[in-house]
Every structure is written in C-alpha cells, then in structure tokens.
Amino acid sequence: MKYWRKYHPTIGTDDPRYHQVSLIYSVLLIMLIYFGLIGLLNITLFDAADIAIYDFSGFVLAAAIYFYVSRGGNFKVAGWIVTLTLVFVLLAFIHLAEGRNYSLLWVTILPPIAFFLLGPTAGTWVTGLVFAYCGWFLYKLLGLGVPGNLSLGALFNFVEVATAQVFLFRYYERSRREAYEQLQKTSTTDPLTGIFNRLHIDNSLKSLLASSKRDLKPTSILLLDVDHFKRINDEYGHIAGDKVLVAIGSVMKETTREGDLVGRWGGEEFLIICPDTDGDKAANIANRIVERLNKQPLLDDINATVSIGIATASGRDKKDTVETLLQTADKNLYKAKADGRNTVVASYDDIALTSAHSTT
C-alpha cells in the first residue's frame, strides 16, 4: 500500500485522482531529498552558503506543500503549486547554467507532469508558455557568444522538439482521459438498462453507509422486484420484457433525487440507495414509484407493478452493516410479495404506507 494512503484513506485505486496524488507526493519527496541534500553539500563541501539559501528555500516550500496536501488540502490547487514550483526550479537552473551543457534538456520533464496534473488544456498553456520562453532565452543567448552547444540549428531543434512535445502530450492525455472515462462507465453501468450495475451499487452502499455513520445521518435502501415478471415475458416475449426493465429503470431515475443511486441488482430486481434519507422519506419515494406504475401503462399496453422492501440505517447504530441492511430490505420485500404484491413494506411501524393496491 502507498504510504500516503494513511492521509487519504478514501482515495482507492479506482479513484481517478489516485495516480495524480501519487505523482504529487513523489515529486514533493524528490524535491525534499534533492534540496535538503544539495543544500547540505553546498554548505559543508562547497562552501557556498549563498546558493544553499536557495536550496533550503526550495526545501521549506516543498515541506509546506507536503503539509498542505497531507492535511486535506485541495488536490487541484496542490497540482498547480507543484507544477509551478517545478517551472520555477527548471527556469532558475537553466538561467544559472546559461544554456550550457544541454541544460535546456531539463525542461522536457515538464510536459508529462503538467499534462497529468493539470489536464490537456491547462497543460498545453503551461508547457507552451514555458517552451516559448525557453526558445526566446536560447535565441537571446545566440548573440552573446556563450560557449557550448549553441547555434541557430540548436534553436530550431529546440523549437521543433518543444512543439512536438506539446501536441503529443496533449493528444496522449486526452486519449488517456477518454479511455479512463469509457472504462469507468462500462465497469459501473448495467448494459441493458443504462443504470448502475450491481458491483457499483454494492461498492457505493459500503462507502455511503460508512459516511452515514461518520456524519450520524440516516441512509435508506429500497429493494424493488417486478411483480409476475415471468408472466410478462411469457405473454409479450423476452424483448418486450427487456423493454419493461429499461422503462422501470427510467421511472426510478425520474422519481428519485439526483443524489440517490439507482441500480440493477440482478434479473428483475433493482436497488435504490438514498443517502441522508430516513424511513419516512424512503417510504414516500417508494410510494411515488408504485403510484406512477399504477397510473399509466409502462409501454403501450403493458402494465407492470413492483413490490418494494425498505431498510433504513439511522447512522447512530454502529451495528448496522451492509449485510444487515440488505437482509432487512429483502425480508420486507418478501413480506410485500406475501401481502399481495404492488406494495411497499418498511421496518418502521409508524410509517403510513399508502400504496397497497390489488395485484394483477
């Protein structure tokens, strides 16, 4: 496990920021070691206390950024600070070396870091501006007759390589992001209905229940099962059955809030997670779904109803787990089926359930 995970336990390997945060910490550690070591060498071996002041300033800056990020600072801001610090260090070095000994080559480490931490647009701007400045700096050096590696040909080579780098890294970062988003979408979506799949809804339930306990806020889940779905399949065919599942998915999306998570639990079963929702509110949502399905046919002339079992974690009971919550919802769903279907059952006796309809 990466050592920085102790500062950010919620950023798992499936989080899009995982590798960015990892890179931020790596760059900061390299800066701390490099500036600390070179600063000490400059004082002890080279007797250059004036240069050591720059090294120790760099060390303190890197330590301050490290402190900021590890105490929960904004990663976007941290990404900018790390990139701009790197730009400053690179330009300072190139200036001190006056372009000798291919020192300009160091600027080529900027694009992979800038594009990765800032994204394709800001990455293009930052690297484009720094490269343009370096080209101008090289051009100025030509007239000064500084010895070593400097000619008009070198300037052209620099400009060409810099331009190619900006375009190639921009292309690379864009395609990496698109591929990542595509992968994320397919790994979390149910291919038939387009709502979340079981894996995603299961993972989300774990983390939402943990935050519910941390914030002492209730979380409710609604387990839905389509009534007599086998009959629909038998009567209208499997393709129509699939369309019914898609339409029920849309009804659930329309009936719930934006922060609620709607997913397919398997076959003709669905699960809705409602964060910050107590049993009463969950029953209202469930009743809305049942009423909507009773009001008008789902598809042309096909009617479909659902039975719903609700479970609520208060957020104050440490004993609540994903398993106990699912067991309760399942038990209530079973009861809703036994009560004649097309109805809602929750664990709380004081909830007024308005949706008991006759079964088809």
Ligand SMILES: Nc1nc2c(ncn2[C@@H]2O[C@H](COP(=O)(O)OP(=O)(O)OP(=O)(O)O)[C@@H](O)[C@H]2O)c(=O)[nH]1
């Ligand atoms: N069209 C279609 N049918 C599915 C899909 N997944 C499961 N089914 C069908 O859903 C039906 C579920 O039947 P049962 O478990 O007997 O339940 P039911 O007929 O809905 O009856 P109750 O749940 O007791 O109200 C089975 O016939 C499955 O073949 C799917 O993705 N598409």
